[in-house]
Amino acid sequence: MANPAADAHEPATARGHRTRQKVLDAAEVVFGTRGYEAASIVDITRAAGIAQGTFYLYFPSKKAVxxxxxxxxxxxxxxxxxxxxxxxxxxxxxxxxxxxxxxxxxxxxxxxxxxxxxxxxxxxxxxxxxxxxxxxxxxxxxxxxxxxxxxxxxxxxxxxxxxxxxxxxxxxxxxxxxxxxxxxxxxxxxxxxxxxxxxxxxxxxxxxxxxxxxxxx
Amino acid sequence: MANPAADAHEPATARGHRTRQKVLDAAEVVFGTRGYEAASIVDITRAAGIAQGTFYLYFPSKKAVxxxxxxxxxxxxxxxxxxxxxxxxxxxxxxxxxxxxxxxxxxxxxxxxxxxxxxxxxxxxxxxxxxxxxxxxxxxxxxxxxxxxxxxxxxxxxxxxxxxxxxxxxxxxxxxxxxxxxxxxxxxxxxxxxxxxxxxxxxxxxxxxxxxxxxxx
DNA sequence: ATGAAACATGAATCGCTCGTCATGTTGCAC
DNA sequence: GTGCAACATGACGAGCGATTCATGTTTCAT
CATH class of the missing domain: 1.10.357.10 (Tetracycline Repressor, domain 2)
Structure with a gap:
């Protein structure tokens, strides 16, 4: 809890950073349009163009994003x-x-x-x-x-x-x-x-x- | 749609009115504390002290309540x-x-x-x-x-x-x-x-x- | 060039919820 | 008191969504 980003797996490569950002960008759109509860992880990963499992490489949960x-x-x-x-x-x-x-x-x-x-x-x-x-x-x-x-x-x-x-x-x-x-x-x-x-x-x-x-x- | 209460089955007896009101009262508490999305029909019926199926006697959906x-x-x-x-x-x-x-x-x-x-x-x-x-x-x-x-x-x-x-x-x-x-x-x-x-x-x-x-x- | 770490995948699991239904129980008009 | 409509029940099916994991691919420091 000391480090606010501790829960969110920090990427170690440039590719990782790019993917993490794709998730954030997609989440912004999906949460903003569908609403938090109605939005599913699949909605987010689909919007980001990645697989579902990839989400959990960077965020421990929906709430964390x-x-x-x-x-x-x-x-x-x-x-x-x-x-x-x-x-x-x-x-x-x-x-x-x-x-x-x-x-x-x-x-x-x-x-x-x-x-x-x-x-x-x-x-x-x-x-x-x-x-x-x-x-x-x-x-x-x-x-x-x-x-x-x-x-x-x-x-x-x-x-x-x-x-x-x-x-x-x-x-x-x-x-x-x-x-x-x-x-x-x-x-x-x-x-x-x-x-x-x-x-x-x-x-x-x-x-x-x-x-x-x-x-x- | 003409009658705003058309969707919600109107009770025909005193008992029915009482039960319907129990649902509304419980829903107010549950939605207010847990939030709409997090609240389930079961939460509401349990708080109202009735069975799950009874809910649908008076309201067609969660959104209707x-x-x-x-x-x-x-x-x-x-x-x-x-x-x-x-x-x-x-x-x-x-x-x-x-x-x-x-x-x-x-x-x-x-x-x-x-x-x-x-x-x-x-x-x-x-x-x-x-x-x-x-x-x-x-x-x-x-x-x-x-x-x-x-x-x-x-x-x-x-x-x-x-x-x-x-x-x-x-x-x-x-x-x-x-x-x-x-x-x-x-x-x-x-x-x-x-x-x-x-x-x-x-x-x-x-x-x-x-x-x-x-x-x- | 290489190999280990990082990253990516998507099918599978698990838990939960909505809404239905077959089966009772109660209220009330007569 | 009788009978029927209204009301109540709770188990169940179908489906969905969050999260995991075994397997494969890419990156990059050396």
């Missing part, structure tokens, strides 16, 4: 997001860039994204780990911005999960359901909500608040 | 939320009450809530239907509040999904992961984010921001 895919996805997403906001100073700019990078990532990795959503029922620990790591990075960034007075002081973990929830549902509704990024006005409106929810003040509000609230019904 | 549970859950949640906000005029008050009612519902129906999250991989149509119906009710309420000038004008569907995302992740992080409602300061901070994200004006920002949030760490 799945776990590796989830781990890879998490790392890749965190890298992508970190790179997307690396040079940005202002937190609200970071949020906008992060939202955009996240949705682009989901669009480019729909299978992987569906895999994460299944992890909850395949291996709870894996799933919590994915979100916990993501949230932790997010929390640290938010906390710093709060300290620096860029955004209002709120519980940073609560804000991290709230924002992840927004992103996740946008990804589901537009990217997964419609296969494309949300229309620009949706992105603008959601960002407006985030900006003014997080902002210290609302100088950017349009001051047309003359419309006095009326009672409904 | 699952679908019925999802439908029931959706209806029950929508009823709960509608009741919780029925007498409220102000939209921000509605949002706060809705958040509270939703989290309470999740806490009281953890199994059902986990079932919804699996629906995505069991029957995509079922799953979209659940969220679409929920979002549609939400959208209408938001659109009216926007028309009445209670909250700012944004794309109501985008806002509905964003807010559902927030609620969903709070439910996941605190209710599902920790088994209890989020601490008060988390609710306060999230609501502050929603209020100022949706609010018409920010004149209240500084005043409110200084009293509500207590430092969490």
């Amino acid at each position: 799945f776990a590796e895919l989830v781990g890879e996805l998490g790392a890749k997403l965190r890298r992508t997001l970190a790179a997307a906001v690396a040079d940005l100073d202002d937190r609200l700019t970071v949020e906008r860039a992060g939202l955009h990078a996240f949705l682009g990532f989901v669009r480019e990795h729909r299978n992987l994204y569906r895999i994460i959503r299944q992890a909850e029922f395949v291996d709870e620990a894996l799933y919590r780990d994915y979100y916990s790591k993501l949230a932790e990075g997010y929390r640290v960034g938010l906390a710093r911005a709060m300290t620096e007075g860029q955004i209002r002081k709120l519980d940073p973990e609560a804000v991290a999960f709230a924002l992840m929830g927004i992103f996740d549902f946008l990804g589901m509704r537009w990217v997964l359901w419609e296969g494309k990024l949300p229309p620009q006005h949706v992105l603008d409106d959601v960002f407006a909500l985030v900006r003014d929810g997080l902002g210290l003040q609302s100088s950017t509000f349009n001051a047309r608040a003359s419309n006095a609230p009326k009672r409904s019904r | 699952f679908a019925e549970l999802v439908g029931e859950l959706g209806a029950k949640l929508r009823r709960t939320l509608a009741a919780a906000v029925a007498d409220l005029d102000d939209r921000l008050t509605v949002e706060r009450a809705g958040l509270h009612a939703f989290l309470g519902f999740v806490r009281e129906h953890r199994n059902l809530y986990r079932i919804i999250r699996q629906a995505e991989f069991v029957d995509e149509a079922l799953y979209r239907d659940y969220y679409s119906k929920l979002a549609e009710g939400y959208r209408v309420g938001l659109a009216r509040a926007m028309t009445e000038g209670q909250i700012r004008k944004l794309d109501p569907e985008a806002v509905a999904f964003a807010l559902m995302g927030i609620f969903d992740f709070l439910g996941m992080r605190w209710v599902l992961w920790e088994g209890k409602l989020p601490p008060q300061h988390v609710l306060d901070d999230v609501f502050a984010l929603v209020r100022d994200g949706l609010g018409l004006q920010s004149s209240t920002f500084n005043a409110r921001a200084s009293n509500a949030p207590k430092r969490s760490r």
Whole structure:
């Protein structure tokens, strides 16, 4: 258990590496389209163009490939997001860039994204780990911005999960359901909500608040 | 297909109704804890205290019970939320009450809530239907509040999904992961984010921001 | 070039699940 | 109380999927 890859037989030759990668690539497609439980090892090996037994040369079980895919996805997403906001100073700019990078990532990795959503029922620990790591990075960034007075002081973990929830549902509704990024006005409106929810003040509000609230019904 | 309950053999006696209900209750527990795919018909019938064959007297398949549970859950949640906000005029008050009612519902129906999250991989149509119906009710309420000038004008569907995302992740992080409602300061901070994200004006920002949030760490 | 280790194969095993069915048992209308 | 429809049972067949293994092939360090 010390070495996370200990269970998965590491290839010793170039051919081995190639085959192992074929399995991972095939598993990503098969799990993403059929779902974890519905996917069989045969589905994966057939998609990879190898024999069933070969699978077990590189992975001890179906769950092991799945776990590796989830781990890879998490790392890749965190890298992508970190790179997307690396040079940005202002937190609200970071949020906008992060939202955009996240949705682009989901669009480019729909299978992987569906895999994460299944992890909850395949291996709870894996799933919590994915979100916990993501949230932790997010929390640290938010906390710093709060300290620096860029955004209002709120519980940073609560804000991290709230924002992840927004992103996740946008990804589901537009990217997964419609296969494309949300229309620009949706992105603008959601960002407006985030900006003014997080902002210290609302100088950017349009001051047309003359419309006095009326009672409904 | 015309009658949604056509597939499920309707009981003709009181005993039949009781047995059918035993199956539904058991299925809720088994699906919620083991997960849909991992759950077998035997698991369900054993939990219900009936014979395997009896299951097929009332449901044509595993998926059929699952679908019925999802439908029931959706209806029950929508009823709960509608009741919780029925007498409220102000939209921000509605949002706060809705958040509270939703989290309470999740806490009281953890199994059902986990079932919804699996629906995505069991029957995509079922799953979209659940969220679409929920979002549609939400959208209408938001659109009216926007028309009445209670909250700012944004794309109501985008806002509905964003807010559902927030609620969903709070439910996941605190209710599902920790088994209890989020601490008060988390609710306060999230609501502050929603209020100022949706609010018409920010004149209240500084005043409110200084009293509500207590430092969490 | 060679031989040992690594890799690949796919048929076979084992365990499990779905769904059926022949055989009882119970509820209820009369 | 009788009889029939509804309900309940649990063993069984058919099938499938994860994993193993005996056998063959390829790679590569020497």
